[in-house]
Amino acid sequence: MPRQVDHDERRREIAEAVWRIAAARGLEAVRMREVAAEAGVSIGRVQHYFESKDDLVAFAATRLRSRIEERIRRHAEDVPEPRSPLLVLRALLTGLLPLDADGRETALVGLAVFHRALSDRELAKLYQRGRARLVAEVMSHLAAAAAAGEIPERIDPRLETYALLAATDGIATDLLHAHYAPETARALLDRQIDGLRNAPPPVRGAGAPAPPGVAPMAP
Amino acid sequence: MPRQVDHDERRREIAEAVWRIAAARGLEAVRMREVAAEAGVSIGRVQHYFESKDDLVAFAATRLRSRIEERIRRHAEDVPEPRSPLLVLRALLTGLLPLDADGRETALVGLAVFHRALSDRELAKLYQRGRARLVAEVMSHLAAAAAAGEIPERIDPRLETYALLAATDGIATDLLHAHYAPETARALLDRQIDGLRNAPPPVRGAGAPAPPGVAPMAP
DNA sequence: TTTTATACAATATGTTTGTATTGAATCCGC
């Protein structure tokens, strides 16, 4: 057997460098040379652990979901007792906002991946899957909140989930550009969640499932 | 005098090609050669009308604002009488959504420009200016709606503006990825606007002006 | 000890890129 090296660990180290570059200057700025330099290794090493640049970027992108879900979990756990479904939901959504350095990096890489997914079918599939899980989780919290009487029972869970996620996404976007302060972001999120108490009943046809996909960018 | 050629018109033609490529495959896919091919002209011509690629991309990006504002104007004019401030506001926000081919192209280029602005100071300034105008316009409609009694008078106009724009942005983003149907998007927007009727009073400190910019990506 | 697969580093290769250069065609005032 060869020299004892933790293969996965090495790959993760290099992927970290990709993250740092992607967060700082976008996925397009990811160069093999720079990744090597950022990771403090030779370009030969990077090549050894990744067949191609695409392979490297794909691996780094794959880690996005686990990173996001870890952030969500961490935030949810920090909710003090008694934990109402709505409070947990708020923590979850807050976890998606770039309010700290790690969150900012995650959001920046997320944006880059999202953007690239518009013209990369493989990445798009990955992205859709992550999004579906997020939608499902938010919806379940919403249902729990409705059951607990925190919000009206006769809401449209899917529509409200979309509304919450859209708002969170928009706020995150604004934070990346520093359009306003973190406190404003929190206030906006609270305002949105508060709006659930006056949520209207389901609208026929509005909460319909995803349509037969409009082709995003050209292939 | 030289050959009679409408200089600006030529530049605009070439910029159109940039738009088409950027919408289809992102700003990063914009190559001098491809722009020339897409516009059906020689590389030499592209070079003649634009000093550099940066110059070309910057010019194309500059047209974003006018294009967005034109869309907004068009949508606002289509509102049937009697035009209440809230109806006009809804039309304005709807105009920002990628609900038709032109809107989709605008949104895609907008996203590309926005993304690049995160690491391009010049572009960032341009983007900020456009955003400021948008915020001002939405806020004025909100004030008008409050004055007309369509929504509570004691709302926080700036915060509500941010909420509306964030929601619109998030919905637009979801539409680009075809996460749901256009009707759902409209329902979401209506839901958001409806929420204004139950808007809370201003929160101390929340609607504060933009902070001393957190540095976006590294320079 | 010899073998063999791994783990790299160093360098070569060929493509893609923006841009510089060169020169020809066009049109206007004269």
Add this chain to the structure above:
DNA sequence: GCGGATTCAATACAAACATATTGTATAAAA
């Protein structure tokens, strides 16, 4: 019809890039 500026096509070129190739060190296995 001549001169000179404008327009723009063709091509050349250097830099940047991903990747292929080659060589060497290491350490477990035989």
